[in-house]
Every structure is written in structure tokens, then in C-alpha cells.
Amino acid sequence: MKYVDEFRDGDLARTIAANIAGEVRPEQRYYLMEFCGGHTHAISRYGLVDLLPSAVRLIHGPGCPVCVLPIGRVDQAIRLALEHEVTLCTYGDCLRVPASGGLSLLKAKARGADVRMVYSTLDALKLAQTQPQRQVVFFAIGFETTTPPTAVALRQAWALGLNNFSVLCNHVLTPAAMHAILADQGGARLGGFIGPAHVSTVIGSRPYEPFAHDYGKPVVIAGFEPLDVMQAILMLVRQINAGRAEVENEFTRAVSRDGNLKAQALVDEVFELRGRFEWRGLGSIAQSALKLRPAYAGFDAELRFGLEDKPVADNKACECGAILRGEKRPQDCKIFGNVCTPENPVGACMVSSEGACAAHYTYGRFKDAVRVA
Amino acid sequence: MGDIKPGYIRQIDLKRGVVDMGHGSGGRAMAQLIEELFAAALSNDYLAQGNDGALLPPAAGRLVMATDSHVVSPLFFPGGDIGCLAVHGTINDVAVMGARPLYLAASFILESGFPLADLKRIVDSMARAAREAGIPIVTGDTKVVEQGKGDGVFITTTGVGVVADGLTLSGDRARPGDAVLLSGTIGDHGMAIMSQRENLSFEAPIESDTAALHGLIADMLVTGADIRLMRDPTRGGLAATLNEIASQSSVGIQLEEAAIPVKPAVEAVCELLGLDPLNVANEGKLIAVCAMGDAERLLGVMRAHPLGKQAALIGQVIEDRRGFVQMKTRFGGRRMVDWLSGEQLPRIC
Ligand code: SF4
Numbered sequence: 001m002k003y004v005d006e007f008r009d010g011d012l013a014r015t016i017a018a019n020i021a022g023e024v025r026p027e028q029r030y031y032l033m034e035f036c037g038g039h040t041h042a043i044s045r046y047g048l049v050d051l052l053p054s055a056v057r058l059i060h061g062p063g064c065p066v067c068v069l070p071i072g073r074v075d076q077a078i079r080l081a082l083e084h085e086v087t088l089c090t091y092g093d094c095l096r097v098p099a100s101g102g103l104s105l106l107k108a109k110a111r112g113a114d115v116r117m118v119y120s121t122l123d124a125l126k127l128a129q130t131q132p133q134r135q136v137v138f139f140a141i142g143f144e145t146t147t148p149p150t151a152v153a154l155r156q157a158w159a160l161g162l163n164n165f166s167v168l169c170n171h172v173l174t175p176a177a178m179h180a181i182l183a184d185q186g187g188a189r190l191g192g193f194i195g196p197a198h199v200s201t202v203i204g205s206r207p208y209e210p211f212a213h214d215y216g217k218p219v220v221i222a223g224f225e226p227l228d229v230m231q232a233i234l235m236l237v238r239q240i241n242a243g244r245a246e247v248e249n250e251f252t253r254a255v256s257r258d259g260n261l262k263a264q265a266l267v268d269e270v271f272e273l274r275g276r277f278e279w280r281g282l283g284s285i286a287q288s289a290l291k292l293r294p295a296y297a298g299f300d301a302e303l304r305f306g307l308e309d310k311p312v313a314d315n316k317a318c319e320c321g322a323i324l325r326g327e328k329r330p331q332d333c334k335i336f337g338n339v340c341t342p343e344n345p346v347g348a349c350m351v352s353s354e355g356a357c358a359a360h361y362t363y364g365r366f367k368d369a370v371r372v373a
Numbered sequence: 374m375g376d377i378k379p380g381y382i383r384q385i386d387l388k389r390g391v392v393d394m395g396h397g398s399g400g401r402a403m404a405q406l407i408e409e410l411f412a413a414a415l416s417n418d419y420l421a422q423g424n425d426g427a428l429l430p431p432a433a434g435r436l437v438m439a440t441d442s443h444v445v446s447p448l449f450f451p452g453g454d455i456g457c458l459a460v461h462g463t464i465n466d467v468a469v470m471g472a473r474p475l476y477l478a479a480s481f482i483l484e485s486g487f488p489l490a491d492l493k494r495i496v497d498s499m500a501r502a503a504r505e506a507g508i509p510i511v512t513g514d515t516k517v518v519e520q521g522k523g524d525g526v527f528i529t530t531t532g533v534g535v536v537a538d539g540l541t542l543s544g545d546r547a548r549p550g551d552a553v554l555l556s557g558t559i560g561d562h563g564m565a566i567m568s569q570r571e572n573l574s575f576e577a578p579i580e581s582d583t584a585a586l587h588g589l590i591a592d593m594l595v596t597g598a599d600i601r602l603m604r605d606p607t608r609g610g611l612a613a614t615l616n617e618i619a620s621q622s623s624v625g626i627q628l629e630e631a632a633i634p635v636k637p638a639v640e641a642v643c644e645l646l647g648l649d650p651l652n653v654a655n656e657g658k659l660i661a662v663c664a665m666g667d668a669e670r671l672l673g674v675m676r677a678h679p680l681g682k683q684a685a686l687i688g689q690v691i692e693d694r695r696g697f698v699q700m701k702t703r704f705g706g707r708r709m710v711d712w713l714s715g716e717q718l719p720r721i722c
């Protein structure tokens with residue numbers, strides 16, 4: 001309980017805000033990307049933008065697992081559930097992601113598909129054990145934080161010799177997405193990154209070093225508490241002003257340079273790099289995702305059910321891509337808030353509370369121009 | 374029932390027995406359940422009339438009527454159970470209209486197989502709550518559904534009250550400049566339920582705040598303060614209730630996060646489960662919107678009542694025809710306080 005208060009102290013936040021305001025150079029623009037949806041959520045929920053001088057602009061990055069999940073992959077999961085009649089298990093957020101044909105996993109469920117929301121990979125595994133006559137597929141999504149639990153489930157399935165359990169793997173890699181953003185022309189504008197909290201507890205701070213050394217972009221790894229975010233912004237402003245580009249760690253209470261080696265070894269045992277993977281908004285990125293190693297191929301749902309990977313274009317009006325690249329803001333999308341709402345999301349950024357559009361809709365839209373119904 | 378000699382009937386087994394379809398079929402088993410369990414606990418002159426409805430004396434004033442169905446799971450939780458919750462909830466719905474609650478009706482849907490011992494605990498709790506509130510349950514009904522078609526017990530209660538001449542509290546009466554008062558900490562009920570369900574254990578469990586607010590409300594009304602409206606922020610929490618008021622009145626509401634009382638334990642569990650206390654249900658709290666000039670006086674009266682000790686001025690009504698509720702966060706930033714969207718929170722009230 002102490003924990004929460006300690007890191008949310010309003011006075012401290014104002015002190016940091018005053019420091020930031022004192023240190024920014026008025027003529028300079030500081031475009032800082034918070035990579036993670038967890039940061040996006042904290043920034044919106046605590047209204048942190050109001051505490052920052054106008055020279056600092058936060059750009060919401062693609063670190064929201066469901067937001068970057070391309071339509072084609074959700075379609076695969078829906079096909080599995082509707083046509084192959086498997087029991088499809090996934091995390092709650094995935095259920096409402098809009099897919100082709102006006103479908104989502106939730107709507108497929110309403111049509112009779114056996115779609116289950118689980119809280120952990122082990123729930124899915126248990127389901128496979130209790131109904132041996134039925135194929136159970138775990139629709140795995142997420143960055144480096146959700147990968148180790150999937151690896152654990154696969155190892156157990158292997159040890160148990162379960163032949164009715166498989167994984168549709170969509171695990172993606174944070175550093176690869178950051179590379180893609182920087183390689184893109186829009187990336188030049190970025191002054192630095194607020195680095196992920198939980199992801200970094202797993203992978204450590206070392207994987208961010210190339211961004212500092214090769215691209216000259218400072219990275220400050222920060223926790224998800226609002227004060228962490230404010231402190232990280234101050235540290236980035238200082239680096240930029242001093243012309244430094246380093247990986248700094250604001251979140252030392254949880255992140256080390258090497259990360260969690262045990263979790264990394266586990267992931268490495270079960271998964272290998274995929275050649276390419278389609279990201280919603282960022283396009284196809286080489287070596288940006290994981291797939292099951294040959295030793296685990298028997299548990300790969302893509303192989304077991306012969307699924308083909310058909311890329312599907314996003315809804316034309318949806319600006320998720322430009323938003324995930326930091327080129328547009330949610331309110332710049334023409335259908336934000338009128339057609340696309342959290343109840344009826346058109347694009348993936350409106351689905352998860354970590355998505356940039358959902359965060360702006362829920363916490364920030366009162367600041368937009370008045371639109372009286 | 375008086376002509377059946379009790380000696381010739383086998384008493385229902387309140388220790389080990391369970392509800393079965395016969396208890397809802399209109400036959401002897403049903404009569405016996407009503408007599409030995411419901412009537413025994415809830416006894417009052419109106420119920421004793423034994424008719425299909427209760428014959429009530431004329432009421433002095435305009436009537437207020439409200440009804441509420443209760444489907445909480447688990448049925449028993451720290452600080453209460455579905456029985457007292459069903460009594461408090463409806464009393465509060467009547468009372469926040471500015472009315473003095475007079476009578477309650479209760480209707481039960483029981484699932485076949487439900488233990489009679491649990492049913493008795495629930496009915497006893499209702500009886501106690503009604504007695505403490507001084508509001509009798511004057512009529513009722515029981516139906517039984519097959520196993521698997523209910524969730525143990527569903528209870529619907531309906532309440533009637535009278536409102537004094539000249540008093541009209543209504544959601545469309547909030548005006549820019551008005552004060553928004555809250556009677557105490559938020560989120561207690563919802564988190565009491567959720568922490569049970571998620572099997573989170575604490576040194577001291579979070580207790581539901583379930584309580585009948587008509588006493589507190591009566592004290593507030595006597596002051597003659599210019600109260601525009603009152604609400605009890607149950608399902609959907611403070612956020613939903615304030616959004617309702619804002620849209621009914623076509624105004625905005627500006628909250629001050631630091632002024633909103635939240636118990637540290639509630640805050641901690643919310644954090645753990647990724648919830649916002651503003652969206653979490655309360656069962657013994659009220660929001661009052663009043664003229665700013667009367668706010669201090671009203672707060673004094675609220676704080677003098679045991680159910681309003683932590684009453685606070687949490688914000689004010691502002692001009693905004695879009696009906697947005699916004700909040701100054703503890704960090705000095707601003708954000709919107711929206712309805713909950715989509716998230717399927719489990720049944721809590
Ligand atoms: S508002 Fe909806 S459609 Fe527009 S960019 Fe956001 S998610 Fe896509």
C-alpha cells in the first residue's frame with residue numbers, strides 16, 4: 001500500500017514538472033516516444049501532459065499488444081474457432097479486436113464458436129487436459145513479458161505429451177519495433193524514448209544500447225507510476241540538452257542491464273526468430289517476432305491446422321498506423337469518437353485501454369474542440 | 374394456514390434441507406416454506422394479513438416508488454450479504470428522491486438445490502436490516518427455477534415512500550456553480566466483493582459499506598439547504614452516477630481527485646486488479662448536488678451522522694453542454710472521468 005502512495009506523490013510530481021520546465025530550451029522541440037501502452041495509459045489517466053511545457057510532446061508508441069496485432073492473425077484465430085471447431089483460449093483484450101467481415105473473437109463466440117477468455121496460459125493447458133477429445137489452441141499475443149508464460153505452457157504440454165494442445169504464436173519483440181520506427185523517415189524527429197517497464201525487467205537494458213550508440217537516441221527506462229514517467233522525461237530532456245545519447249535506467253528498482261536470464265533461457269529453448277512478421281501500423285518487419293522451434297513444431301497451431309497467413313488491409317479510415325508511428329494523434333482520425341468508440345472499435349488502437357485512441361477517448365477527449373451533439 | 378395442526382406436518386429441515394421445485398409450485402411445501410421461513414423472520418401486521426397484496430393506509434404526500442433486483446455473487450461477503458443489500462439498496466433508491474421510505478416488497482427467485490440454511494441466513498439478515506431501518510417488508514413472492522437456471526438466490530425489492538410538499542430532487546437540476554458532495558469513501562462494496570472473488574486475502578478484509586441512508590438523508594433535508602438532487606452511486610460507481618447527472622442536466626462536472634476519499638486498502642486492491650475506484654460500486658454512499666452557499670452547512674450535518682463522517686466537497690458543476698465529467702488529478706493534470714466501457718465486471722449488486 002505504501003508503494004502506491006510513494007510513487008504517486010503529487011508534490012513531487014510538481015517539483016519534477018518545475019525542473020522540466022526550467023530545463024527545456026524554449027526554441028527546441030522535444031518529441032519523446034513512450035513505447036509502451038502502460039505508459040500511455042498512465043500519462044492519460046493522470047493527465048501528465050498538463051504538467052509539461054509545450055516544448056515537450058509525447059508520442060504514443062506501438063507498445064500495446066493488441067494494437068499491433070494485424071487483422072490477418074485475428075482472422076486466423078477466428079477461422080480456427082469457427083471452421084476447425086477448436087476451443088480457442090486467449091487473454092481478455094483480444095476478444096474485441098475487430099477483424100475481417102465485421103467479426104471479432106467475441107462475435108465469433110456469439111455465433112457458436114468455443115472461445116474462452118483465460119487469465120493465464122496454464123488455464124488453457126488445464127482445459128486441454130480436462131477435455132482430451134477436443135483440440136485446444138492458445139492464441140498467444142504480447143511482447144517479451146507474455147512470452148515466458150507461453151514458453152512454460154509449451155514445455156509442460158511437451159512433458160505431458162498432450163496432443164490436443166497447440167499455440168498460435170504472435171509474440172513480438174520490442175527492440176525490433178523500435179528499430180523499425182527509427183529506420184522510418186518519421187523516426188528522425190524523435191528526440192528519445194521512454195523505455196518499457198515490464199518488458200525491460202525481462203530483457204534488461206542492454207538491448208536498447210544500439211538506439212543510443214547507432215541512432216544517437218537517448219533511452220530512459222521507466223516504471224509505470226506517474227512519477228516514474230515524469231522523472232524519465234526530465235532525464236531525457238537533460239540528455240538531449242547535453243547532447244548525450246545513453247541508455248539510462250530510472251526503473252532500477254526492477255530492471256538490470258542483463259534482465260531476467262532464466263526467463264530469457266526459457267524463451268530461447270522454445271522459440272526462435274521468425275523471418276518476418278506483419279505489424280499493424282508498422283508493416284512487415286524482419287526478425288521482429290517469434291515462432292516455435294522445430295522441437296516444438298508439434299504444438300504449433302499454424303502447422304497443425306495448415307493456416308495460411310493472409311495479410312488484410314486495415315479499415316481505410318483508420319489512422320492507427322500513423323498513430324502507432326507517432327505521425328498522427330487520435331483526434332486527427334476522422335472517425336474518432338463518432339464511428340470508432342471503445343464500445344464499437346474500428347481500429348485496434350481503440351480496443352485496449354493501453355491503445356492511444358482508447359486512452360484519449362476515455363481520459364482526454366474533453367480537451368478537444370467542442371462538439372455538441 | 375391456521376387450520377393445519379402443526380403437529381401433523383413435518384417441519385422443514387432448515388439445517389440440511391435444500392430448495393426444491395416443490396417450494397415454488399403453490400402446494401403445501403411452498404406454504405410451509407413461506408410460513409416457517411419467510412413469515413417467521415419478517416413478521417409484521419401487513420404481512421400477517423396473508424393476502425395477495427398488502428392493504429396500506431393512505432399516505433400523506435406524493436409517492437415515490439423504486440425497485441431494484443439483486444444478483445450479487447458471492448451471496449455472503451465481508452460486511453453483509455444479498456439479504457441486507459436488497460433492503461438497503463431499495464431504501465436508498467427511495468430516500469435519495471427526498472422521500473421518507475415507508476414500505477418494502479420482496480420477491481425471491483430461488484434455484485433448486487439451494488441450501489435452506491443459507492436461505493434462512495439471508496432472510497434473517499433482511500429482517501434485521503428492515504427492522505433496523507424501521508421499514509417493514511409488507512408483501513412478497515417466491516419462485517423456484519431448475520438447477521443451473523439461477524445463481525442460488527435473486528432478490529428483487531420494491532419500496533414506496535412519501536416526499537414532502539415542495540421538495541423535488543431530480544437529476545436535471547444541477548446548475549453551473551453548484552457543489553458536489555460525497556458522503557464518504559468510494560469503492561468499498563465493489564472491492565469487498567471482488568477481493569472475495571479473486572481470493573485476495575488481507576489482514577483486515579475490505580468490508581462492504583452496505584447501509585440504509587434514509588436517516589442521513591432526513592438529517593440533510595431538515596436543514597432546508599438548497600439540495601438540487603441526490604444519488605447513490607451503486608453499479609458503475611461515482612463515475613457512472615456523475616456522468617448520468619451531467620448528461621441529465623447538460624452541464625459539466627469538475628472533480629478534485631485529492632478530495633475524493635478512498636480507503637488505502639481499496640486503492641491497493643484496485644491497483645492490483647487494474648480498476649479505478651471511481652468505477653467501483655458503493656452501497657452506502659450518496660452524492661448530493663447543492664447550492665455552493667449551502668455546501669459547508671450541509672457537510673457539517675453529514676459529518677455529524679455516523680454514515681457521513683468522511684463527507685467531502687469533491688467538486689463543482691461547471692458549464693459544459695457536452696456533459697463531460699473531468700477531474701484535476703493529484704498530480705495537477707486534468708483528465709476525463711468517463712463511463713466504464715465494455716469491461717465486463719462481474720456481478721456485484
Ligand atoms: S479512432 Fe479508431 S479508426 Fe481512428 S485511428 Fe483510432 S482506432 Fe483507428
